[in-house]
Amino acid sequence: MKLLSKVAYAAAGLVFIGSSVFAQSLADAKKAIDAEQYQKAKSILKNLTTTQPTKDENFFYLGWVYTIQDYTDSAKVVFNQGVTANPKSALNYAGLGVVAHLDKDNSSATMNFDKAIANAAKDSKPYVYIGKGYLLLPPGKGTTVAAADANAAIAVLTKGLAVNAKDVDLNVALGDAYRSQLKSNDAYKYYSDAVALNPQSAVANVAIGVLWKFANNFEDAEKQFQKAISIDPNFGPAYREWAETDLRWALTEPKMASEKVKQAADQYRKYLSLTDMSVESRMRYADFLIQAGDYKTLQTEAAALSSSANTNLRIYRYLGYSAYENGDYAAGLTAMNKWISQAGEKRIIPRDYLYLGRLQIASGQDSLGIQSLQKAYQLDTTQADVFNEIAKNYYGKKKYAQAGDAYATYIQKSRKGNLNDYFREGTSYYFAYDEKNPKADTMLLVKADSAFAHIEHTATTPVAAVALYRAYVNDTKDRDRQNIKGYAKPFYEKYIEIVTTKGVTDADKKSLASAYAYLGTYYQYKEKDNAKATDNFTKARDLDPNNKQAQAFFAKGAPAKGK
Template sequence: MKMISKISKIVLALTLVGSSVFAQSIADAKKAIDAEQFQKAKSMLKNLTVTQATKDENFFYLGWVYILQEYPDSAKTIFQKGIAVNPKSALNYAGLGAAAFLDKDRNTATTNFNQAVALAGKDSKPYLYVGRAYLLNDVDGKVPAADANAAIAVLTKGKTVNPKDAEILVALGDALRTQSKNTEALSNYQAALDLDPKLAHAKVATGVIWKYANNFESSETEFKAALAIDPNYGPAYREWAETDVRWAFSDPKMASAKIKEATEQYKKYLSLTDLSIESRLRYADFLLLSGDFKTLQTEAQSLSGAANSNLKVYRYLGYAGYENKDYPAGLAAINTWITKADPKRIIPRDYVYLGRLQIASKQDSLGIASLRKAIAIDTTQVDVYPEIAKSLYGQKKYLEAAEAYNVFTKKGRGVKLLDHFYEGISYYFAYDDKKPGADSIIAKADSAFSYVNQKSPTTADAYLYRARVNELKDKDRNNIVGYAKPFYEKYIEVTNAKGGTPTDKVKKELAEAYVYLATYAEFKEKDMAKATENYNKAKENDPANKQVIAFFARKGGTAKGK
């Protein structure tokens, strides 16, 4: 992580690239966009909208840069200027649809997409950008199926309009890739390269497929091939860096080397971009991805003080504040983000971190509400249920805690045996024989501990708590059935098998188990010798046990034979 930290110093030391003398052509502007040199592209396109003010495509590509930078309002203004220049500008209607799509206004987006296609005629580019717009909600390589299918449908039509549009083929491959249709995606990427062997984008896209398949060596081969085509193609270095981070998390033995390599690749990416606020925000995304929250906090603090700062830096400050245990700063930042940002830009994870920060700040009720809000927005956030449960358990709201654990153990990812164990404990403490549903709670607790026993037969505590739960079933103390007996016996067996000197806590628990067996022998089996034997074992572990003291007082002695 030290290497990552060095980038921050490099970034801060460099000044933003100002306007220079750039080649003033759409082709060069598009090349800059593809290379993620957004400031350079904007400078060229702003100039073109003045020097070639009657060309609607100049306005479209300028607006598209704003789309890629997630400024839909600015983009919309530019697209409307393009339509003012040419009321039949299919590209600018595609742009308006994209802006509405980012704003989550699906009806307006669809209306404008349809208008773009209706005006497209034999031009495949409007189809291309409608398709790309549907893919804007990419999260870790995935897009909602409905959006991806809409993209595939419109891009397929664009391919029919112009089968030799290599950009259409790459975009179609991207859409297919988001749905794990990798064979079809690769076919389209290769078709694009057949049309244009110098299309570095297609090579990078192929490498991304291998990244998500965890075939990291093949990914590297494709990124190197893209850089052989264009050594200054920044996105290849960015994807390579992100692939190295994924590799590091997938293979702990490679983690150190791959994080270092990722840092070097990202340094190269930054050197090839214009180091705009947006480029530095991408760097912040990389730091978030790689888990370097200390550097993320430093970089976000720097960004928050920069001119024309993006509110998004407060999201990073919130996340980093939590991970770095700087809870007051994190809570203030995430509240700033959630209250001041456009509500359409708030994502479920923002509420997850808000909830975590609130709980860490002893605002448990607010925190639980925030975590539940994240789940309500996105049901895939089910993995925050253990955090909800832990907070509720700490407040002694045992039944609510148990129910939260129960949802997680049924629907969560990465469920551990400990989650089942705490589900059982929560139900156990929630038991109240005076309330309706008490028997159901016993059954749920028993089921949770049973699962732990099945998966880990040497986990002694699960037998102990299962015994305690089953002891609750014996409601008639004068005529016990002995539901708990086999579980106390198993607890003793597993604990003694571990050898060594037990802790004071374990000794007390062993005494509890022996006392139960002694009581069962005395009152159920009428076997006083067996009862005495078990009471003696209980006494060896915990002489201060009240039932042990009572037994020997009742029997008038303390000798082992009595």
């Protein structure tokens, strides 16, 4: 993608104000944060912390920018500076609590949140940011807020309402908390309250648009984004949410997919042009490209970002993902190894191990790859699909018992398991059984037959392959043809019925011949019915002249018909 260049400041403007940074205030910094112009906000705030070192708010908002950009260590340093500037700084204690919460240090989070509330007095902002902190999802770490976090956010924000019910940011945050739990009516109430308090709030209008987006009410969502843009034509988040709405629209209505994907890309380019084109805003674009499945553009964008002097290590995650999807496994493995080895445990997400495992397997490092896929599941048990990938790998390597176990685990733990997966489980266990080994595990046959039986009892129409494999499984018990028991007889008969009813094809003939040959042997030795034996062996020979059982039968001379 051709990235839009930054707009240069006119030299004439600098003559009158001396320095654009020095003329900017905390209000300008807050506006930049809302507009996701994080580099601009940091520039203003770094200057303010130097020129106004006793104002703790300056430190808080700088720390907040670091927090939402996933630089929690830097944020903690700045929040502590804010506490030094003002030991009773409710906002900076709130910031320290948020960082501790993100670091899963619950005791420190609670302690700092308590200090924030104790020092808040009649200021509702500490409540706002504690609430936002509970809702904060660091980049790449999922899209769903845990119910416990959402409830904690609602509780503290509700307390904030008692302090100042007219705080627009507080009402929007409450709406976000309810929306995160799909409580749309409650969310709409607080978003509407925010708009009523300040009809010119671009943030609140965009929030309502996002609510409509998740309700798949795309037309009304677009109207809200357009309204926000009419309020502030340079409000980038409106274009970003519009882009993500168009993408969701494309996925929901396939007929409009091509048009909406293009519009989404255009809206995102507009969003980027209105931000400061920082590494962080471009990484958010990278997240959008993952959502859109545009891995070609992602790889190009990530490669460009990786060459920047200010590269965020997270770029290597995008390089790894995109390289895998584009078949560039060596480059992908190098990138993922760099990311996982250097990022630190707090920044690693389950999907990172998923892609590492895929890249390792694609690079011939199967055992390491399977370990990585299992690690992805250990970190996130919703990633049960990894067992399907593990099973396919084992099956391809002819490690059939392990493949069967992996398919069984996938079926048990995933909601996506279907009858095809049961079939793969059954065939894996069947192939794992070694009939030449006198100590062969007969439980493998039991597991195989159980999988096939499930399909037989669940499928709406009979499946020939299932009947055939059930016959194969039971046929293994009848290898002593002189003392045949007929375990496989009903399954071979079922197979013959299914195939002959639908019409025999060339592909069916060899297996059909084997079924008739088994029945011939059954009637020859078990029933002593020479007529039926000859009839079945004749059918086997007609279908497959090379069938060894039929050849052997006729080589000896078919017995006279009749018992």
